[in-house]
Amino acid sequence: MNYYFKKGLKKELIKWRESGIITDETAQKIASMYDLDDKSTISFVGYLFLGLSLLILVGANWQEIPRFGRFIIVLFLTGMTHFAAIYTRKNDEKLSDYLFFLGNICFATSIALISQMYHFGRYIGDGILLFCVAITPLVLTTKSAILCGQLLIGGTIWFVFERFGGAQCYSYALILGICAWILYWRDSAWLLFFTLVGAVIYVLGFINFYDLWQLLLANAIVVFGSILFAIYGLSMVLGGHLAQYAPSMRTFSLTLGWIFALFLYSFIYREGVAVVTFKASYHFYNILAALTPLFILAIVRSNYYFATSLAAFCLFCFIKIDNYLIMKILASFVVFAIGLRLIINGEINNGLSAFFLLALSIYFNLTFDYIGSSALFLVFGLLLIMINKRTKNLDKKGN
Numbered sequence: 001m002n003y004y005f006k007k008g009l010k011k012e013l014i015k016w017r018e019s020g021i022i023t024d025e026t027a028q029k030i031a032s033m034y035d036l037d038d039k040s041t042i043s044f045v046g047y048l049f050l051g052l053s054l055l056i057l058v059g060a061n062w063q064e065i066p067r068f069g070r071f072i073i074v075l076f077l078t079g080m081t082h083f084a085a086i087y088t089r090k091n092d093e094k095l096s097d098y099l100f101f102l103g104n105i106c107f108a109t110s111i112a113l114i115s116q117m118y119h120f121g122r123y124i125g126d127g128i129l130l131f132c133v134a135i136t137p138l139v140l141t142t143k144s145a146i147l148c149g150q151l152l153i154g155g156t157i158w159f160v161f162e163r164f165g166g167a168q169c170y171s172y173a174l175i176l177g178i179c180a181w182i183l184y185w186r187d188s189a190w191l192l193f194f195t196l197v198g199a200v201i202y203v204l205g206f207i208n209f210y211d212l213w214q215l216l217l218a219n220a221i222v223v224f225g226s227i228l229f230a231i232y233g234l235s236m237v238l239g240g241h242l243a244q245y246a247p248s249m250r251t252f253s254l255t256l257g258w259i260f261a262l263f264l265y266s267f268i269y270r271e272g273v274a275v276v277t278f279k280a281s282y283h284f285y286n287i288l289a290a291l292t293p294l295f296i297l298a299i300v301r302s303n304y305y306f307a308t309s310l311a312a313f314c315l316f317c318f319i320k321i322d323n324y325l326i327m328k329i330l331a332s333f334v335v336f337a338i339g340l341r342l343i344i345n346g347e348i349n350n351g352l353s354a355f356f357l358l359a360l361s362i363y364f365n366l367t368f369d370y371i372g373s374s375a376l377f378l379v380f381g382l383l384l385i386m387i388n389k390r391t392k393n394l395d396k397k398g399n
Contacts (some may be wrong), residue, residue: 003172005246075110104131107135111130115127132154139178152191155175160201175198187244192248198229200227203223229253231252233291233294235249235253250345265331266361297370
């Protein structure tokens with residue numbers, strides 16, 4: 001079920017119940033049907049604190065416990081939590097997932113403590129990889145979003161460690177594939193978000209970091225922009241029950257887009273630097289070939305906003321820009337355009353955040369330029385008023 005639908009339905013249920021449109025019993029049935037109850041989250045936090053208290057208690061007396069006793073304790077905590085999760089699986093699936101989650105934390109702690117006791121090795125990457133391999137069958141069996149998120153977090157940490165060590169780590173793609181498979185079976189907006197973040201980290205992880213400035217001004221723009229366009233374009237082809245993820249994917253790509261553009265605006269300050277050149281592009285021909293089907297799809301679906309943006313992005317990657325002021329103007333325009341699109345899509349707070357942070361960044365660049373600052377805020381204010389009025393008129397026509 002769509003995250004935004006659930007969020008809106010939860011607010012509406014309160015209003016309907018208070019106004020007498022539905023009874024308390026009906027509201028509870030609707031909340032149960034659409035899984036709107038937050039009590040399970042409270043239970044999860046309670047079990048999490050319980051597990052942490054046990055680990056802290058054992059850790060405080062760790063040195064005083066004989067080595068064999070330590071080994072028994074870590075195995076006992078891991079085994080008991082997993083046994084409890086299996087025992088409760090039939091009656092309460094959520095509680096079982098939470099217990100498995102705690103059991104996996106105990107298992108990760110066991111790996112670290114046993115390695116320390118018996119000096120199996122001090123490289124943390126191997127321990128994280130062992131943890132990920134061990135919990136993968138559990139994730140595939142339970143199809144649990146929270147356990148999959150745990151696997152994704154562990155896998156991402158392992159990937160970062162290995163990439164900084166120079167390893168290739170292509171197997172991280174298997175973890176992302178598992179996350180995509182779980183998303184097919186489970187409705188989880190937060191797992192979708194972290195999976196997309198993991199995909200971005202995976203692609204960016206293979207960029208050569210030999211020149212950070214060149215990476216920032218050339219490769220990162222091409223690669224990062226292509227990833228966001230691909231995510232947005234993929235949302236247009238999702239069908240069936242997967243279509244519920246489309247709004248979240250579009251919001252994700254737009255939000256990261258304006259954040260990245262604002263980052264570029266804030267940190268581009270060198271004059272006489274070629275900001276983007278075709279030579280510096282990261283395998284641009286391959287990227288262009290991958291984005292071409294999305295452009296055709298956007299035309300077929302009459303999504304001219306996406307098609308125009310994608311064409312402008314591809315054209316931008318061929319242009320050499322030597323003036324950092326031009327780059328600042330382009331970056332600020334991108335932030336403004338994305339913020340405007342978010343507001344049109346109903347993401348008011350997200351779009352206003354883009355406008356506000358852009359205005360704040362421009363203001364600091366125009367320090368002591370009171371006329372320029374005043375004109376800037378005047379333009380932003382008038383535009384927001386016009387957008388609000390336009391939105392109200394469209395709502396009236398829709399009604």
